[in-house]
Amino acid sequence: MSLWSKGMYSSRDICLDDCAVEHLHLNYPEPPSTNLGLFYKDSKSIKGPIHRTENAPGLPCSSPLEFDLSGGRTRSPSSYGHQVKRARVENIIKGITCVDMTQNLNEETDCTQEEEGVDVLAFHQKRMETRGGESLRESHQPLRDESKSSQDIRDEEWKKGKSDVNSKPGRVKLMADVLKYELTRAVSNSVDSIFKSMALIQSPTEMESLGSASQTAVCMESKLRCGTEEVKLHDMQTEALSLVVQKPEPEQPKNFTLQSTSAAPLIPKPPFCVSRQPEPSVRHNSTDHQRHAFRCLQEGCAEGEPRLETYWNSVKVKSKVNSRSVRSPLAMPVDQVVLETLHLPNVKLEPDSLEKNNLYMSNECLTTNHLKKAKLMFFYTRYPSSVVLRMCFHDVQFTRCITSQLIKWFSNFREYYYIQMEKFARSALLQGATDVRDLTVGRESELFRALNMHYNKANDFQVPDRFLEVAEITLREFYIAISMGRDRDPSWKKTIYKVICKLDSDVPPEFKSQNFA
């Protein structure tokens, strides 16, 4: 079982998801007629009158889909007001016209809510069956005792489907694409539970047809079943799940290059509406450049802009720990600038005492360079474990305060990341994207630009390809969830978080280097 599911998702979350599925075709109290009609819950399942909230007066949009913005937690009744506020704010943030998605969908098809739900699910079933999805589904469920993955949920959804799919081509196509993508993803992810379980029941012929990826998974599965540490299977990705869990650090390859060494993209990437503008940019491919970027972080960059920017960043930061370091950069020699930004934000430096102060103070606080480094780390790991944090920030003393600040940083990084994902997914949907495969994240895409601007503002770091893949997967997860109306569930994002947390990579050794800051 993944550490993540233990650490982050409660059994109640699972229950919620179950309920959503369970109630799918039951005679649930029918909320407003404009709703998609896929997921409804009773008042026990959720702690808040969803529809009342979403239709609260003053909200710029009363679309059912707007509500989902209220985020991934069940809430106490006292927080209804917050939900309303948040809905408002997010409407603004989104900057997207409040088009009722349901309406869009209904324009294409002309059926009632219930029918739609059924149609979609029924089509899923057909689709899956023709692709051998049946065996996938049947096999992996019993083995996976952790909280339900999004795949689980999807499986259950279409399981309940009936057969009446031919009359709603547009809608069906959308859902078909969704399904295709999800299946593709499931097959591609060798560490996924699906493969774990497949190994147990697939016939040799079936196994062959699945190719090397699944065989790898099978090997891993065998290992697992033979009693090797369970953690191994998810080693590369779940370490971050609980920051308390300590994981032995694997040997790092010496000939590391910053370019991601991950496998090819899971999904074909046709051009898409989210990624339009050709990028003038700056695609640094050389390892040399990477190392240079690192040196800039490590030692301060001797040439031009980066160093200065780094310095100014340190001045601007308002964090308690480094807000005391305001000095004129122009009045200081380069070395002093570097040293100060790196180590001694809270000490007025005299040239003579630099070294001494370094010894005393360098490990007591996090600097802007640490922040910059953390942001770059985010390209590899969205959920770093405390072990990884310690290894990457070994120059600071890990007090409780420092630790929680680092954790908070990553929490903030994730927040921004997911907000962007949701924003772009909704945007794509409203722009009429009907095929998940159209949702790609390339280096020239607007989404990537936004992310890169946030985590790699100086643009002096070559973002690993793997990050783009993860971003793409995240975007598609959001797209799928939203297009299926799953976002009506207050905790709908958790399912996505759970998927994404497994996609963490190892942080390159450079980040752990003793010489690194």
Next chain:
DNA sequence: CCATCTCCTG
């Protein structure tokens, strides 16, 4: 009780 996480707010 503490650590961690998400969400919200400033």
Next chain:
DNA sequence: CAGGAGATGG
């Protein structure tokens, strides 16, 4: 990005 609230899990 930080602080705080609330939830959750060990």
